[in-house]
Amino acid sequence: MPQCSPASSIFERTAEDVVNEEQFAAIAKALAHPARVRIVAILTELETRNGCLNSDLVTELGLAQSTVSEHLRILKKAKLITAEPQPPRMCYRINSEQLARFSTLLAKIQAP
Amino acid sequence: MPQCSPASSIFERTAEDVVNEEQFAAIAKALAHPARVRIVAILTELETRNGCLNSDLVTELGLAQSTVSEHLRILKKAKLITAEPQPPRMCYRINSEQLARFSTLLAKIQAP
DNA sequence: ATACTATATCGCCATTCGACGATTAACTAT
DNA sequence: ATAGTTAATCGTCGAATGGCGATATAGTAT
Numbered sequence: 001m002p003q004c005s006p007a008s009s010i011f012e013r014t015a016e017d018v019v020n021e022e023q024f025a026a027i028a029k030a031l032a033h034p035a036r037v038r039i040v041a042i043l044t045e046l047e048t049r050n051g052c053l054n055s056d057l058v059t060e061l062g063l064a065q066s067t068v069s070e071h072l073r074i075l076k077k078a079k080l081i082t083a084e085p086q087p088p089r090m091c092y093r094i095n096s097e098q099l100a101r102f103s104t105l106l107a108k109i110q111a112p
Numbered sequence: 113m114p115q116c117s118p119a120s121s122i123f124e125r126t127a128e129d130v131v132n133e134e135q136f137a138a139i140a141k142a143l144a145h146p147a148r149v150r151i152v153a154i155l156t157e158l159e160t161r162n163g164c165l166n167s168d169l170v171t172e173l174g175l176a177q178s179t180v181s182e183h184l185r186i187l188k189k190a191k192l193i194t195a196e197p198q199p200p201r202m203c204y205r206i207n208s209e210q211l212a213r214f215s216t217l218l219a220k221i222q223a224p
Numbered sequence: 225a226t227a228c229t230a231t232a233t234c235g236c237c238a239t240t241c242g243a244c245g246a247t248t249a250a251c252t253a254t
Numbered sequence: 255a256t257a258g259t260t261a262a263t264c265g266t267c268g269a270a271t272g273g274c275g276a277t278a279t280a281g282t283a284t
Binding site for chain 2: 011013017018021022024025028029031032033034036037038040041042044045048060096099100102103106107109110112
């Protein structure tokens with residue numbers, strides 16, 4: 001039983017593998033902050049009620065408005081949320097597909 | 113149908129919720145770099161063969177030895193991998209339980 | 225004891241991140 | 255037209271990250 005001798009094929013990576021790993025890392029990076037995880041969790045709960053966000057995320061998170069806006073921008077960039085103008089407010093929604101994609105990519109890593 | 117008026121209960125967070133969100137963010141942070149995702153993927157594949165790493169991760173990743181060591185340190189800190197001395201080498205293994213925990217936490221966020 | 229190997233750590237640098245206040249932009253309401 | 259509200263953007267700051275070469279450490283082998 002080889003305790004320490006993997007075949008070199010272990011290291012082989014298709015172009016798709018590399019893309020998947022990069023995309024996974026990019027989404028993970030967007031989720032790498034408690035405030036953003038909180039936002040995603042809130043928006044996901046909201047989704048079950050077909051609603052979008054109007055309440056005071058700023059006071060809820062205890063962060064400055066500009067800081068919250070920046071977190072939303074990062075989540076938007078990672079396609080984890082969408083933002084639709086619904087004057088006078090913005091309507092933020094979770095992008096469940098992207099969260100599911102993250103889950104799928106994780107599953108691929110977990111069970112190769 | 114309220115398009116934009118969540119009940120404030122959406123925002124309520126138990127202490128456990130907060131801890132879970134923080135732990136999820138911490139693990140996500142460790143996975144927020146392509147090189148570390150690659151390492152996790154490699155070690156996971158290796159796990160199925162009951163092996164551990166002896167091959168040249170450094171040349172495989174195309175990074176300096178010190179850089180790879182730093183990535184391993186970060187993964188270790190997040191408990192995603194374990195390191196056991198097996199002189200003259202180190203035996204790195206995936207910690208499947210922690211990866212599974214990440215998956216569970218993600219599932220909780222996805223389906224609250 | 226000496227030489228060799230593998231890994232961790234140190235010091236340095238450039239870049240990115242997280243936070244904030246202040247400002248701007250877009251739209252409403254009066 | 256004016257005032258008010260919401261959100262994005264700008265500028266700034268300190269802290270953290272990612273990268274590297276060089277060095278230190280721990281263990282093996284001769």
